[in-house]
Amino acid sequence: MGLFEVNDEAEARDMLHDLGCTDGLPVIVPIRERVDEMLAGAPFIAPDEIIGVVPPRMGRTSVTDVAVSAVMAGCLPEHFAIVVASVRAVCDPEFALGIVQGTTHNAAVLTLVNGPARLWPPALATATGALGPGHRPNATIGRALRLVLINAGGALPGAADMSTLGQPAKFTCCVAEAEEDSPWPSFALSRGVAAGQSAVTAIAVEGPSQIMFVPIGDSVEADADRLVELAARTITVPGALAAMGYSGSAAIALCPLHADILAAASFDRASFSAAVYEQAALRAGEIRRLHGFIRGANAGFDDETLVPALASPEHLVVFVAGGAGTYSAVFCGLSDGVGNAVTTIIDQPSNARSLLA
Amino acid sequence: MGTVGDSIAIAQRNTPVVALITDRFWEQSALVSRSFGLADLPRVRIPYPIAGSGIDNIRRVADDTVADVLRALGIGEL
Numbered sequence: 001m002g003l004f005e006v007n008d009e010a011e012a013r014d015m016l017h018d019l020g021c022t023d024g025l026p027v028i029v030p031i032r033e034r035v036d037e038m039l040a041g042a043p044f045i046a047p048d049e050i051i052g053v054v055p056p057r058m059g060r061t062s063v064t065d066v067a068v069s070a071v072m073a074g075c076l077p078e079h080f081a082i083v084v085a086s087v088r089a090v091c092d093p094e095f096a097l098g099i100v101q102g103t104t105h106n107a108a109v110l111t112l113v114n115g116p117a118r119l120w121p122p123a124l125a126t127a128t129g130a131l132g133p134g135h136r137p138n139a140t141i142g143r144a145l146r147l148v149l150i151n152a153g154g155a156l157p158g159a160a161d162m163s164t165l166g167q168p169a170k171f172t173c174c175v176a177e178a179e180e181d182s183p184w185p186s187f188a189l190s191r192g193v194a195a196g197q198s199a200v201t202a203i204a205v206e207g208p209s210q211i212m213f214v215p216i217g218d219s220v221e222a223d224a225d226r227l228v229e230l231a232a233r234t235i236t237v238p239g240a241l242a243a244m245g246y247s248g249s250a251a252i253a254l255c256p257l258h259a260d261i262l263a264a265a266s267f268d269r270a271s272f273s274a275a276v277y278e279q280a281a282l283r284a285g286e287i288r289r290l291h292g293f294i295r296g297a298n299a300g301f302d303d304e305t306l307v308p309a310l311a312s313p314e315h316l317v318v319f320v321a322g323g324a325g326t327y328s329a330v331f332c333g334l335s336d337g338v339g340n341a342v343t344t345i346i347d348q349p350s351n352a353r354s355l356l357a
Numbered sequence: 358m359g360t361v362g363d364s365i366a367i368a369q370r371n372t373p374v375v376a377l378i379t380d381r382f383w384e385q386s387a388l389v390s391r392s393f394g395l396a397d398l399p400r401v402r403i404p405y406p407i408a409g410s411g412i413d414n415i416r417r418v419a420d421d422t423v424a425d426v427l428r429a430l431g432i433g434e435l
Contacts, residue, residue, distance in 0.1 A: 055389075055392065056385070056388055056389045056392050057388065057392050058392040058393070098362065098389075099359065099362075102359075102385060102389065103359075154388060154392075158384075159384060159385065159388065160385055160388050160389070162381075162382060162385055
């Protein structure tokens with residue numbers, strides 16, 4: 001990104017939009033002082049380090065380039081390291097970002113933050129309305145990632161982002177796990193991240209569908225089994241890409257009440273994922289009736305064979321978030337090998353604890 | 358992205374290839390092929406939509422396109 005001279009801030013904002021550098025919403029103009037301030041938020045990350053190559057434009061993106069997008073998004077310097085880690089995650093070749101960026105699917109990128117970085121003040125939202133408006137850290141971290149995808153990757157609608165409809169989560173979709181309200185160790189720990197380290201997990205997703213479930217209380221096992229089936233059937237909505245034969249990934253945001261119901265019935269994250277995986281399947285005949293044929297590697301299945309929506313239990317990202325109430329949410333993902341979860345460590349200063357003081 | 362990506366992978370194996378691109382995706386395919394350093398990737402434009410347009414239409418498009426494909430491959434008329 002080059003340097004431009006303009007008369008005032010308003011002209012600069014308009015120019016950035018006209019150049020195709022925004023998501024359509026007004027941005028904070030990334031003047032040098034603001035970019036330097038953003039970089040100072042994570043002095044332990046070298047400004048000239050190349051974070052990744054962002055397809056399809058294949059822009060080599062440095063930490064400073066990421067800082068420019070973070071300023072434009074309204075991000076606070078305190079959260080810059082989380083943005084950098086988010087960019088690292090999607091640029092991991094395993095994420096297949098080129099396909100995620102260019103597909104006609106409505107793929108957005110959900111980023112899940114775990115560990116102490118969630119609490120760097122001002123803390124990320126984990127509870128009531130955590131996926132909705134009003135939480136500056138969540139909103140701006142997710143938006144900063146989107147602006148990197150636009151500016152380094154060229155992902156403007158109709159140019160490189162060919163999503164038929166797009167979706168609101170393409171503006172921003174960042175949440176932190178409610179680790180303190182979860183009956184289980186954090187999601188990041190399940191991915192091999194060490195305790196005390198912070199991490200971001202990125203996964204390409206469709207928009208969220210709610211799971212409304214009020215426990216009956218006849219038995220903890222029966223309530224938990226109902227919840228497992230509801231989650232599985234919400235993943236197998238027959239119009240979703242993964243459910244029509246591609247067998248890919250998904251994410252589930254469990255509200256604390258639902259997570260507690262599962263834990264009371266002795267489910268942990270792994271056994272819940274395994275149970276959902278077993279039940280998240282449509283009969284091949286049902287897919288053929290609705291779609292005419294089955295795509296992907298499952299094309300040859302006979303009509304009675306169950307076609308899994310998930311490639312494996314490990315393709316399901318299960319985390320706890322949200323406030324009081326009886327609503328969880330499912331995010332259907334893409335196919336196996338495209339936009340599946342990638343977890344990266346958030347660089348943090350050696351004195352991270354002092355930031356929490 | 359998929360069509361162009363596959364075509365580039367084939368070209369990088371020194372195998373002749375032509376990417377068939379519907380007109381709605383023409384600009385994106387140019388961007389992607391440029392980004393991968395293969396701006397001259399042979400591409401032939403076909404009408405959108407192809408998916409679900411029926412076997413008769415696909416035969417018609419094939420008939421209308423085959424000469425362009427041969428030209429893109431440097432073969433010329435058969």
